[in-house]
Amino acid sequence: METTEQLVETLNQLSVTDFKEFKALIQPETNLELDSSSCLKEANIQDVVNWMVERFKEECVEETKKILLKMGRPDLVQRLAATDSGVKGCSASETCGVSYREGDAAFRDFDAGQTGGLIKLLGDHMIKNKVAKDYRRWIKLKPEVKVKGPRDAPTYSLRSEAGRFECSVSGLRWFCQEKVAFRYRFCSWDGHMERMESRGYRPAGPLMDITVSTGTMLEVQLPHWVYIEDVPELLDNFAVLHVTDYGDVLEKVAQVTETHVTLTEPAFSLLGCLLNIFFSPRINCCNTLIYYQPNKPFLKLHVYLILPDPALKQSIYKDETSGGYEAIKKPHPDQRLKMDCGFTLKASVETAHIQPPQITLRHVSQDPNFYEVFIENPDRRFNLELLQTGSETVWFCEIRKGQFVP
Structure with a gap:
């Protein structure tokens, strides 16, 4: 397969949100235009691949691997890698900004001198366990807490610049490419559970009322409490309840990790993770x-x-x-x-x-x-x-x- 075709096929596996992040990770390093009329930010996949082949020549595949590693996508790096060769310019200990748990049994016997081996090992580990591992780095932020009375539910407020962040209280995660400000509070499932059970679901995470006052989130990750090894076909059996002014909407999730479910380009109100009622998982x-x-x-x-x-x-x-x-x-x-x-x-x-x-x-x-x-x-x-x-x-x-x- 030709290099251009291989890169296009790989990048086509990215969601719209992930492709925006991919371009954002190129932009700071290059800050160049694809041509006189089209900047990198507005380019489609074919334009980006053509530009990278012209810009990096024989190193274009390796540059793509490094960006995908920064995004926490070792599965796509493995897809690109014809062999287990290492990624140039990236040491095994750093793995291009990817963090992983050294205590995980999958990594205990890993030879730290083989970066390419780590890439394959990460991808194999994901495939074997049928779960999406999230190796991206999330910056933890402490929210401002406001409580009206001693027995009232608190409201949590957060602000961030562009990047990937996680609330230190709730575990809520978000990805944005601009400044955002929002608040949330935990809500009771009372009044919603019976309706969800009638539709074949049960709560799998906290119900959160989220209001964004400034900016736009490209991705939000809602926490869940389910041990996902007990649940097959994750994307089919998880959903998110979105309570709107017009009624309940059950949204499909874009990804399920060990601790979160992902929504891309989300709308906000009452949101909570759901699981198919057929399963009685461990918590x-x-x-x-x-x-x-x-x-x-x-x-x-x-x-x-x-x-x-x-x-x-x-x-x-x-x-x-x-x-x-x-x-x-x-x-x-x-x-x-x-x-x-x-x-x-x-x-x-x-x-x-x-x-x-x-x-x-x-x-x-x-x-x-x-x-x-x-x-x-x-x-x-x-x-x-x-x-x-x-x-x-x-x-x-x-x-x-x-x-x-x-």
Whole structure:
């Protein structure tokens, strides 16, 4: 295959948004026009390829590889590479700005002297696991937080220049080529879940009300909490709920990674990730919430096991504190827990009474069930242990006497 044809075929795999980014990564280095009437920014794929062949000559393929690596597309680099030769001008340790997790088993035995081998390894790892790996760098930004009242849901505001960014609170990611300003808040799935279930979907991430006041985002990545190895055909089984003034719209996602779903050239309002209701996947990071009733001769705990939904967590906090309960902060389960599976809570105190005997992990938008733990005259520290029904311990914590006030 001729070089020009090979490059055109490869770049045709890019989305409209990704092709804009590809051109943006060329522009700062060259700042040149394709011809007297057409600048690089407005060029189509054929024009860009013709220009690169003329500009870089025999190095045009290698220059293309370096740009694709910066974009986090080792799959397309592998497509371009006829052999496992390294990319000139790019060391294996730097991989042209691509970051990867050295602890990942796929990279432990990698020879750091073979950049071309890394390119192939990254692409093979993606194909083998049928997931889209995101090796791009996202700059984390801390939002400005505004709260009207102590029990009101906070509003988060962010501003950025052009680039790729991630909110340090929500994990929301966005890509823009101009200044943007926006705000968001977490919303309850209550009122939406029944409609989604009737259409064959369940919540797979937080529901967020996003308002952009300045600029345009070319891409937004919404966080999800699903362990995607449990879900085949990712693009077919994930969707995004978009609540508009005219009703619900289910949008197809452009990409699914381990932590996010991608929308290109998005419109904003209420947005939330959905998963086909047929699947009962494992959840990446469930939350355990513990509340106790102070100033009593006995100890009464409310222990919740919920999906990592910030709006639901805020709702529980509001309900419990309005009833006079206080929180005991403990670490969350470190392993993935399976949805629609039963869990049992045990205490190391023989006099402890726990109801109900089992709770099923599911997403409930309001009034979620909880374990009530009653211990009369607690005089020492004790342990709480969460077990998956018919399985091993999945969570453990120690409650010390000083952490509650009898």
